[in-house]
Amino acid sequence: MLGSFNDEGVFFAKKIIPNDLINGLLEEIITLSQEEKTVRGGQDDLFSAAEYSLLELLQSVPADEYFALLRAIKSSVWVRQIATCSGVVEMARKLLNSSHISQRGNPVLHLTGDRFQLSDKSLAAPWHQDWPALRSSKRTLVVWVPLGGAENSGALKFKLGSHKAGLIKTSEIEAVYEIDPDEIQKYETVQRGVPVGDAVFFDSLTAHSSEGTQRLRMALSFRFEDLSCDEWKKRKFTSSHIDGIEKRELTDAEKNIFS
Numbered sequence: 508m509l510g511s512f513n514d515e516g517v518f519f520a521k522k523i524i525p526n527d528l529i530n531g532l533l534e535e536i537i538t539l540s541q542e543e544k545t546v547r548g549g550q551d552d553l554f555s556a557a558e559y560s561l562l563e564l565l566q567s568v569p570a571d572e573y574f575a576l577l578r579a580i581k582s583s584v585w586v587r588q589i590a591t592c593s594g595v596v597e598m599a600r601k602l603l604n605s606s607h608i609s610q611r612g613n614p615v616l617h618l619t620g621d622r623f624q625l626s627d628k629s630l631a632a633p634w635h636q637d638w639p640a641l642r643s644s645k646r647t648l649v650v651w652v653p654l655g656g657a658e659n660s661g662a663l664k665f666k667l668g669s670h671k672a673g674l675i676k677t678s679e680i681e682a683v684y685e686i687d688p689d690e691i692q693k694y695e696t697v698q699r700g701v702p703v704g705d706a707v708f709f710d711s712l713t714a715h716s717s718e719g720t721q722r723l724r725m726a727l728s729f730r731f732e733d734l735s736c737d738e739w740k741k742r743k744f745t746s747s748h749i750d751g752i753e754k755r756e757l758t759d760a761e762k763n764i765f766s
């Protein structure tokens with residue numbers, strides 16, 4: 508497992524998130540975004556109910572109210588519980604090969620879905636590495652946890668082995684640190700559906716992207732840093748990612764961290 512992760516920069520973990528945590532979060536999303544608080548049923552029903560409630564909300568309140576709710580959901584205790592459940596923390600320790608790990612920044616909520624798009628700008632992410640937005644420990648692990656809609660084209664795409672290239676040149680820093688696809692064409696692309704309950708662990712240098720979807724696809728991401736990283740210690744354990752991304756060009760010193 509560790510060997511293939513070190514080689515490919517991505518690891519698909521099966522059934523690692525307890526169902527009751529995902530269901531608890533979906534029920535909370537439904538409760539907070541609609542008046543009717545009695546939705547019951549299996550996970551697929553809950554996810555469809557969450558999609559319906561969020562869409563109703565989006566169509567009935569000003570955009571800033573909708574965004575405020577999404578921000579509130581991100582700080583839910585259910586999200587914290589998912590990000591720190593024992594299976595996830597143990598896997599992060601193994602993959603980082605360190606027993607001293609941290610979660611410096613806050614979790615992020617990712618949505619794709621045609622009807623959730625508020626402008627002509629897609630909600631999908633172009634090819635990018637996460638490290639430039641994080642700038643914490645040299646080896647930082649990203650965990651991506653779908654809440655629904657990621658069984659097929661809603662899953663992330665990865666460029667296997669691209670983490671070994673260090674920092675890849677970016678063309679655009681407006682939303683994420685976008686990479687020109689030509690820079691990473693030599694790496695094999697993998698897109699594997701991720702059922703609810705599974706999680707994807709990837710190196711923050713592994714290039715990845717997402718596609719626009721028709722229905723809602725919702726996922727959480729959070730990061731683990733290696734507190735025993737000497738290089739990060741020298742940078743006084745700073746990070747560019749606490750509540751959001753501080754968007755700026757990489758300094759020469761930052762570029763040299765991986766050379």
Ligand SMILES: O=C(O)CCC(=O)C(=O)O
Pocket residue numbers: 617618619630631632637649651715716717718726728
């Ligand atoms: O879920 C998505 O659409 C994008 C996720 C992503 O790029 C990330 O977690 O870094």
